[in-house]
Amino acid sequence: MVSKPHFDLFAQAQKFSSIVLPESILDHLELTLRPFGFTHFLITGLPMPGRPVDALVLRKDWEDYSTEEGGLLLSIDPDDPIISRSLDSTQPFTVGVEDMIGEKIRPSELFLAARESEKTILVSVPILHLKPFQGAVIVAGPAVKLDRYAMLGLEFFCASAMEQLDAVGGLLVDRPGSLSARERRVLELTSHGQTANEIADVLDISQRTVHAHLQNASNKLRGRNKTHTVMQAVRYGQLPN
Template sequence: MHVDEKFFELLESINAAPDQTSILERMRGVAADNGYNHFIISGLPPRGVGVEPFVLAAHWPDSWYSRYFERDYTQFDPVARNCFRTILPFYWSEAQYDRSDDLMAQRVMDEAGDCGLKAGFCVPIHTQDGMQGCVSFGGDTRDLDPNSRNAIHLVATYAFARLRSLRRPARLTMPKLTGREVEVLKWMSHGKSSEDIANVLGLSHRTVEFHYNNASRKLGTMNRTHAVAEALRYNLIPL
């Protein structure tokens, strides 16, 4: 998967999708293009709370879907637990747990494999309003090149955001950002941290965060990756 004009058309189609079915269709294509057969898009509940009401969309094997919820595997799932520890996408095999001692975690992974989910790739989601979630792809073992990993990260962020926004009123007008907000997002698009941007613009770290938070709120985005992508989509910053 490459970041080109067609890729941004995909993001636009997800962002404008009228319903869950439309997003499922597009995400099936994304999964297949990257060698995966299945995926799930879900919020992650606090410990002790069932996960099923948090699921936004799923294309999971029926046998695994029902077993996972009936046995409340979320609290034991090492992939789900790892989403609370990192903001970066990861292969399921990178979710650390003690294979000799954490028998329930091993059971979850073994049974997932028995249901056709032998390996996978997961994108953690951390929203500005404090919600934790993930977009997780499963199937056979795959090696993704860095460009594909980054592209999947962005697509997953858009899909999660759109599914949540379908439950909220739509934004009707193009957001109006201040010059400083645009500058901050422009430097973020170049991979600069808030501290880097503060040094470049001669501002305090706190002021940079203030402008970013305002821009993100106006754009209706969940995190920096999402904010930069929306700014690019609206042509507020150069590609």
């Protein structure tokens, strides 16, 4: 373990700006974090409601210790609690064995697959500031030791990696199930309290078309009503906060 990991991570983050190939950016991220005790790596976009994760994965090196067969974890459950929590968290979080035993969160296939020992720790760094992209850098290992300063360094390091991926066109911005530009605009005006008639006038479309856009948005976001649909749109990065 290096003596001052948070300083090293801040320094290593500066190197991303000179890397222009997406795979090389991911290589630098993984190789820099391995000496900190991380053995499992998942760099991925986060899915829209009811959509699979696998098509959004940028890198997955996740050996499965939960089965006798071993090998890499084949697929990721879009409803895995680690994925869901990454979508709702504004800062990095950790998950350990005690969280599973104590039922603080429901069982996570991602964590159970990475559980090489009772000391296994999973860390997720949500990446939610590159809207409309939403993603996470999720790492785990059996011998991870991170104090709060190292966590700050890890957050900065992972954010720098994703920002450079965004700069070189390495992020999958258009997720399956994303709202169209017109659906976003209709929802945005709805969130401002405008009626279907007012929205129709602003966009020069019929009220019937307005209602169709709202229904399509509701279906994609699994909204129970207009208010919930707007809330879901904000949650999934389809509208600004």
